[in-house]
Amino acid sequence: MRTVTYSLPTASGGTPPIAISCSVASGASFSLGETTVVCTGTDGVHTPGQCPFKVSLVAVIPVLRLTQFLGFGDSISAGENGEDALVQFVDEYNSYEKQLERMLTMRYTSQTPQVILDGISREKASEGRNRIDHDLDALRPQVLLLLEGVNDLSGNLPVDRANIIEGLRYDIQAAKNRGIVVFLSTLMPEDEKPGNRAHNADEIEPVNAAIRGLAAEQNVTLVDTWAAFAGHAHAGDYLDADGLHPTIAGNQATAEAFFAAIESTLEVPPASPASSLRRIHGR
Numbered sequence: 430m431r432t433v434t435y436s437l438p439t440a441s442g443g444t445p446p447i448a449i450s451c452s453v454a455s456g457a458s459f460s461l462g463e464t465t466v467v468c469t470g471t472d473g474v475h476t477p478g479q480c481p482f483k484v485s486l487v488a489v490i491p492v493l494r495l496t497q498f499l500g501f502g503d504s505i506s507a508g509e510n511g512e513d514a515l516v517q518f519v520d521e522y523n524s525y526e527k528q529l530e531r532m533l534t535m536r537y538t539s540q541t542p543q544v545i546l547d548g549i550s551r552e553k554a555s556e557g558r559n560r561i562d563h564d565l566d567a568l569r570p571q572v573l574l575l576l577e578g579v580n581d582l583s584g585n586l587p588v589d590r591a592n593i594i595e596g597l598r599y600d601i602q603a604a605k606n607r608g609i610v611v612f613l614s615t616l617m618p619e620d621e622k623p624g625n626r627a628h629n630a631d632e633i634e635p636v637n638a639a640i641r642g643l644a645a646e647q648n649v650t651l652v653d654t655w656a657a658f659a660g661h662a663h664a665g666d667y668l669d670a671d672g673l674h675p676t677i678a679g680n681q682a683t684a685e686a687f688f689a690a691i692e693s694t695l696e697v698p699p700a701s702p703a704s705s706l707r708r709i710h711g712r
Contacts, residue, residue: 430458431486438480443472453484461486489699490539493691495610498544499570500526501561501600502577504674505617505683506548511674521546525675525683526574532688545570554578554596561603572695573604574687576614576654578636579673582628589629590636594643601647611649612690615640617683618655618662620672628673650690657686 434455440447451468453459464484471477500506508524521527526544533542547564549557554577565573577600578593597613604611615637619630637655644651658679661667667679675683 430460432456433459433484433486435484438468438470438482440470440478442475443470443478444474445472447472459484459486461488491536492697493533493537493540493542494695494697495571496533496537496540496542497569497571498526498529498542498574499547499564499568499572500524500529500544500574500576501557501564502548502575503552503557503580504548504550505579506546506574506576507550508546508548509550509674511669511671511676520677523677523680525680525687528681528684529574529687532684533691536692544574551580552577553581553592554600555581555592556596558596558599558603561600565603565607565609570609572610572612572691573600574612574614574652575600575604576616576652576683578640579616579619579628579633582632582636584629584632586632586635589632590639593636594639597640597643598647601643601649605647610695611647612652612687612694613640613644613647613649614652614683614687615655617675617679618658618668620662620664620668622664622672650694652686652690654683654686657682 437449437451440449447470449468449470451466453464453466466482466484468480469477506526508519508521508526510518510520524546526546530542530544545568547568557577575597578597581589581593583589601611601613616633618633619628621630641651658667661682664670664672667675667682669676
């Protein structure tokens with residue numbers, strides 16, 4: 430069902446004043462498919478004149494403006510799993526990028542969205558800038574999904590925050606210079622339980638505040654992964670055994686956060702319902 434509005438047809442002939450009414454009023458809800466509306470003009474003297482027309486509602490197939498995505502960042506963007514704190518294990522199928530790709534494919538059935546993993550284990554944002562230009566030119570994405578910076582955290586907040594923001598700003602500018610749309614993520618929470626690989630978690634919120642400011646400064650879409658983990662940021666839930674890498678559920682939450690931002694930003698608005706109006710002819 431969808432509300433459809435239309436202008437009343439004009440009348441020619443007859444004796445004024447002429448009253449026009451329609452079998453389905455403008456502003457009513459129409460069902461999918463074709464509905465015939467009959468508008469009638471009456472002047473109280475002549476035989477009423479009628480004007481039939483059709484309103485067609487077609488099920489909308491959602492479409493994206495852009496379909497080629499690049500997930501750029503550290504081990505999280507590489508799909509690394511944190512089940513074993515001592516062994517690096519990449520689970521590409523359950524990475525946030527591939528979960529996102531499947532979500533996009535299910536909604537945008539007439540297109541073939543692709544999300545490429547482009548993460549390097551233990552990379553800092555201050556190091557990512559050294560490869561961003563090459564990777565954007567080689568992989569030629571239309572959209573950059575940027576999630577990086579946690580490995581810069583060392584306990585020196587002023588320096589770490591500056592290095593992260595400088596690195597991310599460079600990445601954003603590199604993408605913009607190539608006409609690539611950017612989605613910038615906050616850092617996800619970590620679990621600092623003893624034995625976990627988590628960094629300085631007390632730095633994450635201040636850094637995220639700076640990342641939010643960077644998104645506004647650069648006019649790019651913010652994806653708040655930190656908020657997506659609210660209430661689930663501990664090992665065994667959205668975070669794996671190492672307290673750093675997301676579990677499958679954590680990657681799903683990250684994918685859902687990116688998906689919501691992509692849907693609201695890149696989905697093409699549906700066209701207005703089609704209708705065909707004619708003139709009422711009186712006698």
